[in-house]
Amino acid sequence: MKESIKWVRNTMSKTDSVPPMALMTEEAVKKAWNFHRSFPCYQVTPLINLPHLAQRLGIRALYLKDESYRFNLHAFKVLGGSYAMAQFIAQKLGQDISALPYEVLISDAIKKKLGDITFYTATDGNHGRGVAWAANTLRQKSVVYMPAGSARARLQNILKEGAAAQVTDLNYDEAVCFAHEQASKDPQGIIVQDTAWEGYEEIPGWIMQGYGTMSYEVHQELTRYGVSPTHIFVQAGVGSLAGSVQGYFAQAYAAQPPVVTVVEAAAADCLYRSARENNLVQVAGKLQTIMAGLACGKANTISWPILKQHSACFVSAPDWVAAKGMRVLGAPLRGDRPVISGESGAVTTGLLAAIGEHDAYRDLREILGLQRDSVVVVFSTEGDTDPERYRSILWDGAWSSV
Numbered sequence: 001m002k003e004s005i006k007w008v009r010n011t012m013s014k015t016d017s018v019p020p021m022a023l024m025t026e027e028a029v030k031k032a033w034n035f036h037r038s039f040p041c042y043q044v045t046p047l048i049n050l051p052h053l054a055q056r057l058g059i060r061a062l063y064l065k066d067e068s069y070r071f072n073l074h075a076f077k078v079l080g081g082s083y084a085m086a087q088f089i090a091q092k093l094g095q096d097i098s099a100l101p102y103e104v105l106i107s108d109a110i111k112k113k114l115g116d117i118t119f120y121t122a123t124d125g126n127h128g129r130g131v132a133w134a135a136n137t138l139r140q141k142s143v144v145y146m147p148a149g150s151a152r153a154r155l156q157n158i159l160k161e162g163a164a165a166q167v168t169d170l171n172y173d174e175a176v177c178f179a180h181e182q183a184s185k186d187p188q189g190i191i192v193q194d195t196a197w198e199g200y201e202e203i204p205g206w207i208m209q210g211y212g213t214m215s216y217e218v219h220q221e222l223t224r225y226g227v228s229p230t231h232i233f234v235q236a237g238v239g240s241l242a243g244s245v246q247g248y249f250a251q252a253y254a255a256q257p258p259v260v261t262v263v264e265a266a267a268a269d270c271l272y273r274s275a276r277e278n279n280l281v282q283v284a285g286k287l288q289t290i291m292a293g294l295a296c297g298k299a300n301t302i303s304w305p306i307l308k309q310h311s312a313c314f315v316s317a318p319d320w321v322a323a324k325g326m327r328v329l330g331a332p333l334r335g336d337r338p339v340i341s342g343e344s345g346a347v348t349t350g351l352l353a354a355i356g357e358h359d360a361y362r363d364l365r366e367i368l369g370l371q372r373d374s375v376v377v378v379f380s381t382e383g384d385t386d387p388e389r390y391r392s393i394l395w396d397g398a399w400s401s402v
């Protein structure tokens with residue numbers, strides 16, 4: 001018996017002004033995109049059209065943004081950490097980020113002006129890898145703490161970037177507090193965390209803008225194709241990514257904003273529960289899920305107001321949904337291109353597939369208004385960042401029914 005997918009429609013009270021929306025204006029996001037474009041490894045990641053899957057699901061089109069190609073790091077996360085670190089440096093030097101493209105940022109002159117900095121963070125894997133990579137590129141140090149149970153392959157990838165990294169016995173939210181404490185004790189330390197809390201908002205704001213590069217690329221490409229999305233499905237851990245995507249697209253298509261669904265792992269569904277209770281609530285405990293990137297029990301406080309104001313629906317998805325999405329994408333219908341999508345990357349496709357196939361989810365389909373003329377965008381936010389588990393799911397059918 002499969003555990004059910006749960007959902008709640010957003011009926012939370014709305015306010016007229018949501019200041020965090022200013023974070024995600026097209027102008028702010030274009031700045032981040034311009035910064036990322038200056039990297040020699042920059043390439044627009046593919047926006048893959050999956051016409052056969054769309055037809056099977058009874059919608060007009062399905063576009064998937066494939067972030068497994070991002071900077072050879074196989075996840076979108078580096079966009080946030082690298083941009084926040086560059087903004088931090090720009091602020092320290094009293095310059096605008098536009099004066100600090102990659103070439104300048106990595107120069108001897110900048111290194112000399114900055115001296116030594118140690119960037120601290122906590123991570124399930126992808127964010128820490130991005131921070132470690134960016135620190136390494138800047139010839140600075142990084143210290144990375146991972147939650148209990150983190151995959152060996154993910155730790156190894158962070159160590160390879162020269163970080164001092166370790167797996168702790170804490171859950172993600174506790175590891176964030178620990179990283180914060182350690183950074184505060186280090187005179188050269190600065191925490192680059194991909195979530196906000198009261199009093200810590202500037203860096204996570206930059207991180208959300210950095211993720212905007214991905215939305216900006218999607219927007220540009222859809223505009224070239226002459227299509228507008230009617231629906232977006234985006235996954236959430238702390239919700240920085242979801243707030244970034246929601247904030248950007250609500251403004252980019254202000255006349256007819258897409259219906260946005262936020263999808264979380266059932267074991268760490270703090271946004272879903274908050275929407276249900278109309279109040280920010282936290283999920284504690286081990287947060288055990290195969291969706292390591294989504295195993296966060298505490299919402300980003302600057303992203304939540306954006307989601308609360310604009311998102312249509314919050315979904316709590318058991319692990320089988322992610323595993324299904326991985327298989328649907330990895331073994332596609334004839335004529336569709338295969339996509340290597342990891343656990344946190346594939347859950348939105350898994351949800352769409354479940355909605356399309358099972359009568360039990362007809363209500364959700366109706367609430368969202370998914371129809372024959374719907375144009376859906378999903379973000380596959382990572383590739384096979386844990387290759388062992390990827391194969392156990394694709395080849396051995398693991399997590400098909402739990």
Ligand SMILES: Cc1ncc(COP(=O)(O)O)c(C=O)c1O
Binds near residue numbers: 235236241
């Ligand atoms: C692959 C992947 N997708 C999605 C997310 C969710 O992002 P957020 O924590 O901003 O909600 C993460 C977070 O680490 C991730 O690694």
